[in-house]
Amino acid sequence: DAGITQSPRHKVTETGTPVTLRCHQTENHRYMYWYRQDPGHGLRLIHYSYGVKDTDKGEVSDGYSVSRSKTEDFLLTLESATSSQTSVYFCAISPGQSQAFFGQGTRLTVV
Amino acid sequence: AQTVTQSQPEMSVQEAETVTLSCTYDTSESDYYLFWYKQPPSRQMILVIRQEAYKQQNATENRFSVNFQKAAKSFSLKISDSQLGDAAMYFCAYDLYSGAGSYQLTFGKGTKLSVIP
Numbered sequence: 001d002a003g004i005t006q007s008p009r010h011k012v013t014e015t016g017t018p019v020t021l022r023c024h025q026t027e028n029h030r031y032m033y034w035y036r037q038d039p040g041h042g043l044r045l046i047h048y049s050y051g052v053k054d055t056d057k058g059e060v061s062d063g064y065s066v067s068r069s070k071t072e073d074f075l076l077t078l079e080s081a082t083s084s085q086t087s088v089y090f091c092a093i094s095p096g097q098s099q100a101f102f103g104q105g106t107r108l109t110v111v
Numbered sequence: 112a113q114t115v116t117q118s119q120p121e122m123s124v125q126e127a128e129t130v131t132l133s134c135t136y137d138t139s140e141s142d143y144y145l146f147w148y149k150q151p152p153s154r155q156m157i158l159v160i161r162q163e164a165y166k167q168q169n170a171t172e173n174r175f176s177v178n179f180q181k182a183a184k185s186f187s188l189k190i191s192d193s194q195l196g197d198a199a200m201y202f203c204a205y206d207l208y209s210g211a212g213s214y215q216l217t218f219g220k221g222t223k224l225s226v227i228p
Contacts, residue, residue, distance in 0.1 A: 033215065033216070035218075041220060043218040045215050045216070058215065092216070097208075098206075099158065104154065104155060
Protein backbone atom coordinates (compact mmCIF):
# COMPACT_ATOMS: atom_id res chain seq x y z
CA ASP A 1 0.00 0.00 0.00
CA ALA A 2 1.11 3.54 -0.73
CA GLY A 3 2.41 5.32 2.36
CA ILE A 4 -0.41 7.72 3.02
CA THR A 5 -1.94 8.43 6.41
CA GLN A 6 -4.90 10.59 7.31
CA SER A 7 -5.53 11.91 10.78
CA PRO A 8 -7.80 11.89 12.59
CA ARG A 9 -9.86 8.99 11.25
CA HIS A 10 -13.00 10.17 13.00
CA LYS A 11 -13.96 13.52 14.44
CA VAL A 12 -17.07 15.11 15.88
CA THR A 13 -17.03 18.87 16.21
CA GLU A 14 -19.42 21.69 16.91
CA THR A 15 -20.71 24.20 14.40
CA GLY A 16 -18.48 27.25 14.20
CA THR A 17 -15.30 25.62 15.45
CA PRO A 18 -12.14 25.34 13.34
CA VAL A 19 -11.05 21.90 12.22
CA THR A 20 -7.82 20.72 10.59
CA LEU A 21 -7.38 17.41 8.85
CA ARG A 22 -3.91 16.13 8.09
CA CYS A 23 -2.62 14.05 5.22
CA HIS A 24 0.88 12.63 5.50
CA GLN A 25 2.75 10.74 2.78
CA THR A 26 6.04 8.88 2.73
CA GLU A 27 6.16 8.43 -1.08
CA ASN A 28 7.56 11.86 -2.01
CA HIS A 29 4.81 12.28 -4.62
CA ARG A 30 4.39 15.71 -6.10
CA TYR A 31 0.61 15.88 -6.19
CA MET A 32 -1.74 15.77 -3.23
CA TYR A 33 -5.51 16.12 -3.20
CA TRP A 34 -8.40 16.53 -0.80
CA TYR A 35 -11.80 15.10 -1.76
CA ARG A 36 -15.09 14.87 0.04
CA GLN A 37 -17.50 11.99 -0.44
CA ASP A 38 -21.23 12.38 0.07
CA PRO A 39 -24.04 9.98 -0.81
CA GLY A 40 -25.19 10.48 -4.39
CA HIS A 41 -22.24 12.70 -5.28
CA GLY A 42 -19.26 10.42 -5.62
CA LEU A 43 -15.97 12.10 -4.73
CA ARG A 44 -15.62 15.80 -5.32
CA LEU A 45 -12.35 17.67 -5.33
CA ILE A 46 -11.90 20.36 -2.68
CA HIS A 47 -8.31 21.52 -3.18
CA TYR A 48 -5.14 20.10 -4.59
CA SER A 49 -1.41 20.77 -4.48
CA TYR A 50 1.16 20.39 -7.23
CA GLY A 51 4.17 21.22 -5.06
CA VAL A 52 5.28 22.79 -1.81
CA LYS A 53 3.29 25.98 -1.31
CA ASP A 54 1.56 25.44 -4.69
CA THR A 55 -2.15 24.83 -4.29
CA ASP A 56 -5.33 25.42 -6.25
CA LYS A 57 -9.07 25.17 -5.80
CA GLY A 58 -11.23 22.30 -6.85
CA GLU A 59 -14.94 21.95 -7.50
CA VAL A 60 -16.16 22.49 -3.91
CA SER A 61 -13.58 24.75 -2.26
CA ASP A 62 -15.86 27.24 -0.49
CA GLY A 63 -15.36 27.12 3.28
CA TYR A 64 -12.06 25.24 3.03
CA SER A 65 -8.43 26.25 2.96
CA VAL A 66 -5.26 24.19 2.54
CA SER A 67 -1.57 24.45 3.20
CA ARG A 68 1.46 22.50 2.12
CA SER A 69 4.66 23.66 3.78
CA LYS A 70 6.58 20.47 3.04
CA THR A 71 6.28 17.69 0.51
CA GLU A 72 4.91 15.10 2.90
CA ASP A 73 2.09 17.03 4.56
CA PHE A 74 -1.10 18.52 3.15
CA LEU A 75 -3.48 20.13 5.62
CA LEU A 76 -7.17 20.82 5.08
CA THR A 77 -8.74 23.44 7.34
CA LEU A 78 -12.37 24.25 7.92
CA GLU A 79 -12.15 27.73 9.40
CA SER A 80 -15.66 27.62 10.86
CA ALA A 81 -17.29 24.23 10.49
CA THR A 82 -20.90 23.99 9.30
CA SER A 83 -23.30 21.06 9.24
CA SER A 84 -23.03 20.96 5.42
CA GLN A 85 -19.39 19.99 5.86
CA THR A 86 -20.33 16.75 7.55
CA SER A 87 -18.79 14.24 5.17
CA VAL A 88 -16.09 11.67 4.60
CA TYR A 89 -12.84 13.30 3.52
CA PHE A 90 -10.23 11.53 1.45
CA CYS A 91 -6.67 12.52 0.77
CA ALA A 92 -4.98 11.23 -2.37
CA ILE A 93 -1.42 11.36 -3.64
CA SER A 94 -0.09 10.94 -7.14
CA PRO A 95 3.28 10.90 -8.92
CA GLY A 96 1.63 12.22 -12.07
CA GLN A 97 -1.18 11.53 -14.45
CA SER A 98 -1.24 7.79 -14.40
CA GLN A 99 -2.27 6.83 -10.90
CA ALA A 100 -3.57 8.08 -7.57
CA PHE A 101 -3.46 6.47 -4.14
CA PHE A 102 -6.00 7.19 -1.48
CA GLY A 103 -5.88 7.42 2.27
CA GLN A 104 -8.33 5.59 4.50
CA GLY A 105 -10.64 8.57 4.84
CA THR A 106 -11.73 10.76 7.73
CA ARG A 107 -15.34 10.79 8.86
CA LEU A 108 -16.18 14.30 10.06
CA THR A 109 -19.44 15.07 11.81
CA VAL A 110 -20.40 18.67 12.53
CA VAL A 111 -23.15 18.97 15.16
CA ALA B 112 -17.04 21.42 -17.47
CA GLN B 113 -15.64 17.94 -17.68
CA THR B 114 -18.11 15.35 -16.45
CA VAL B 115 -18.26 11.65 -15.78
CA THR B 116 -21.64 9.92 -15.85
CA GLN B 117 -22.51 6.56 -14.37
CA SER B 118 -26.11 5.91 -15.31
CA GLN B 119 -26.65 2.85 -13.10
CA PRO B 120 -26.89 3.78 -9.41
CA GLU B 121 -27.31 0.13 -8.43
CA MET B 122 -26.76 -3.21 -10.07
CA SER B 123 -26.80 -6.83 -9.01
CA VAL B 124 -25.22 -9.97 -10.39
CA GLN B 125 -25.41 -13.64 -9.59
CA GLU B 126 -22.22 -15.16 -8.23
CA ALA B 127 -20.04 -16.56 -11.07
CA GLU B 128 -21.91 -14.54 -13.69
CA THR B 129 -20.71 -11.53 -15.68
CA VAL B 130 -21.77 -7.94 -15.17
CA THR B 131 -20.99 -4.72 -17.03
CA LEU B 132 -20.96 -1.29 -15.42
CA SER B 133 -21.38 1.73 -17.69
CA CYS B 134 -19.54 5.03 -17.75
CA THR B 135 -19.54 7.92 -20.17
CA TYR B 136 -17.44 11.04 -19.97
CA ASP B 137 -17.12 14.37 -21.63
CA THR B 138 -13.80 15.84 -22.65
CA SER B 139 -12.17 17.88 -25.37
CA GLU B 140 -8.73 16.41 -24.63
CA SER B 141 -7.13 13.80 -26.86
CA ASP B 142 -4.75 12.23 -24.35
CA TYR B 143 -5.98 11.28 -20.90
CA TYR B 144 -6.43 8.41 -18.48
CA LEU B 145 -9.58 6.67 -17.34
CA PHE B 146 -9.94 4.62 -14.18
CA TRP B 147 -12.27 2.34 -12.33
CA TYR B 148 -12.03 2.41 -8.54
CA LYS B 149 -13.67 0.00 -6.15
CA GLN B 150 -14.84 1.05 -2.69
CA PRO B 151 -15.86 -1.83 -0.40
CA PRO B 152 -17.65 -1.21 2.92
CA SER B 153 -14.24 -0.64 4.51
CA ARG B 154 -14.27 2.70 2.66
CA GLN B 155 -10.85 2.13 1.12
CA MET B 156 -10.49 3.31 -2.50
CA ILE B 157 -8.90 0.57 -4.57
CA LEU B 158 -7.74 1.00 -8.15
CA VAL B 159 -9.28 -1.76 -10.27
CA ILE B 160 -8.10 -0.87 -13.76
CA ARG B 161 -6.88 2.06 -15.84
CA GLN B 162 -6.86 2.89 -19.53
CA GLU B 163 -4.68 5.29 -21.48
CA ALA B 164 -6.73 7.06 -24.13
CA TYR B 165 -4.10 6.80 -26.86
CA LYS B 166 -3.97 3.02 -26.50
CA GLN B 167 -6.61 1.31 -28.61
CA GLN B 168 -6.26 -2.01 -26.83
CA ASN B 169 -8.68 -2.47 -23.97
CA ALA B 170 -7.09 -2.88 -20.55
CA THR B 171 -7.49 -6.17 -18.68
CA GLU B 172 -6.68 -7.14 -15.11
CA ASN B 173 -7.56 -10.75 -14.33
CA ARG B 174 -11.38 -10.92 -14.16
CA PHE B 175 -11.76 -7.21 -14.88
CA SER B 176 -11.73 -5.73 -18.35
CA VAL B 177 -12.88 -2.55 -20.00
CA ASN B 178 -14.60 -1.69 -23.24
CA PHE B 179 -13.11 1.65 -24.23
CA GLN B 180 -14.86 3.45 -27.06
CA LYS B 181 -12.97 6.71 -27.51
CA ALA B 182 -15.17 8.23 -30.18
CA ALA B 183 -18.29 7.51 -28.16
CA LYS B 184 -16.55 8.61 -24.92
CA SER B 185 -17.62 5.40 -23.27
CA PHE B 186 -15.65 3.36 -20.73
CA SER B 187 -17.49 0.33 -19.35
CA LEU B 188 -16.18 -2.19 -16.83
CA LYS B 189 -16.84 -5.89 -17.23
CA ILE B 190 -16.47 -8.20 -14.25
CA SER B 191 -16.33 -11.87 -15.17
CA ASP B 192 -16.94 -14.80 -12.80
CA SER B 193 -18.30 -12.44 -10.16
CA GLN B 194 -17.34 -13.19 -6.58
CA LEU B 195 -18.88 -12.16 -3.29
CA GLY B 196 -15.86 -9.96 -2.65
CA ASP B 197 -16.69 -7.91 -5.71
CA ALA B 198 -19.67 -6.37 -3.92
CA ALA B 199 -18.81 -2.68 -3.54
CA MET B 200 -19.30 0.80 -4.90
CA TYR B 201 -17.55 1.28 -8.22
CA PHE B 202 -16.46 4.67 -9.39
CA CYS B 203 -15.44 5.67 -12.87
CA ALA B 204 -12.90 8.50 -13.00
CA TYR B 205 -11.26 10.68 -15.61
CA ASP B 206 -7.86 12.31 -15.20
CA LEU B 207 -8.25 15.95 -16.12
CA TYR B 208 -5.29 18.15 -16.91
CA SER B 209 -5.74 21.30 -14.83
CA GLY B 210 -2.71 23.33 -15.83
CA ALA B 211 0.75 23.93 -14.30
CA GLY B 212 1.56 20.31 -15.03
CA SER B 213 -1.07 19.09 -12.61
CA TYR B 214 -3.90 16.63 -12.95
CA GLN B 215 -7.06 15.99 -11.01
CA LEU B 216 -9.37 13.03 -10.96
CA THR B 217 -13.02 13.72 -11.71
CA PHE B 218 -15.37 11.01 -10.47
CA GLY B 219 -18.76 9.75 -11.45
CA LYS B 220 -21.40 9.29 -8.75
CA GLY B 221 -20.81 5.59 -8.48
CA THR B 222 -22.59 2.28 -9.04
CA LYS B 223 -23.38 0.05 -6.10
CA LEU B 224 -22.83 -3.57 -7.09
CA SER B 225 -24.44 -6.39 -5.15
CA VAL B 226 -23.42 -10.02 -5.67
CA ILE B 227 -26.09 -12.62 -5.04
CA PRO B 228 -24.89 -16.00 -3.74
